[in-house]
Amino acid sequence: MTTVDPKIIELAEKLGKRPRAVVNHIIKYGSVSTTQLKEIYGYDHPPRAARDVREVGIPLVTKIVKNAETGKKNAEYTLGSLEELRTDILQGRKNFPAKFKKKLFTQHKHKCAICNAEYSPRVLQVDHRIPYEVAGDKLDTFALDVNAYMPLCPSDNRNKSYSCEKCKNWLDIRDSEICKTCYWASPEGFEHVSMKKEKRTELVFRENEINVYTAIEEKAQFVGESVEEYIINLLKKSE
Template sequence: MSKIKYPPEFLRRLKGVAAKRPRIVIEHILQHGQITTQELKEIYGYNHPPRAIRDVREQGIPIVMFRVTGTDGRKIAAYRFGLPSEVRTTRLSGRTAFSSNLKKVLAEKYGSRCNIYLEPFPVQELQIDHRIPFEIAGENKGNFSEDITDYMLLCASANRAKSWSCENCPNWRVRDTSACKSCYWDHPESYTHIAMRDIRRLDLLWSGEETAQYDLLVEEATKIQKKAPEYVKNVLRNHFKQKNNPREI
């Protein structure tokens, strides 16, 4: 792959980034034209690649995501520089590490559970996240808000899913915080859209002895050549029909 020629001013801005993690990402993209989540994990040891990409964005550098095929044949995320004209004239102040006390307060308020999957997790496995992405609200609210309702506890899987969805949301560039407040990723208990799309989502987890029920569900779905989610929808649809629900299902 031939190296992309960037405007001198853009290159000067890139070379002016001194922080280690964003510097590594920038140098890799300069050399290879892109960087994948697989490379961030396997080469540089970053277990949560979106965080490394956010570090670059917080320096004011535009980054866009696209899909490529990983070494195992699955589609994975890859990142490259956005338009040089979209460089921020001032960088975000960046994240300061959350205090352990904040996690304790959140766990006391919401319980030791993932706020997206609504399932219990050991508190040490939960991560603090801004309800409204830092990249959207950060410039207005600074590193920290004193209102703990601005934060949520997420398991690693939910945090990755939220990061991917938010980064691909049309509002990522518009930065309308009011749109975020009515989104599933901000308040999964009450929302009107998911990343600006008119869809609804229900995340279900089976753990411990419940996994036997899940295995049975998959077995029954396979018998009628259905995937598990489609099978669950059919069960619910039939349930509402039997209840003579006047609403169209």
């Protein structure tokens, strides 16, 4: 078992099932990887489990390593410095007040901030625009400034977590200003996607628009292109 400050061990017992499993594994073995979180504990989205730990105030250090058996890269988590322990949020993730959620969802017209598709309040999830792991004490998590949060559908919340986990700003730099100009924090106006120079948009076809998507898909298949490639090439031709 790894030598760990008693405070961390004590706190681990007070956590929810998922963050407790992450911390206890690290305490016992020194670290835990995304592969282990998925294969041993059955977490389909391992970065979310690690994020649960950070959101209750326990610092984690992320390192990208290569799996000796598969050769694929995955994240490996170890406990951070006790000096970074957030004693102000050790009671765990707080539920957002109903009035705050209603205000946020209404402001975004009940749409996911990323894909712009409309969802019911039960489906939409509240997420920080700038991750706590980057902003740290610069962002008052519980001030509940509606502009500091964004509603996301479950799929895009997972996509954002996955992308942020691999971003150099998350791993090394931790500059809030870089996050502010990122697609995942400001999809309505951004300069980069996880520090990569690219532009992105999301299209969701629903109900009576499904026929439009089907027609595009058929035409794309006819010319041997993906739907994305077909739309881009169609726009280029119209310039």
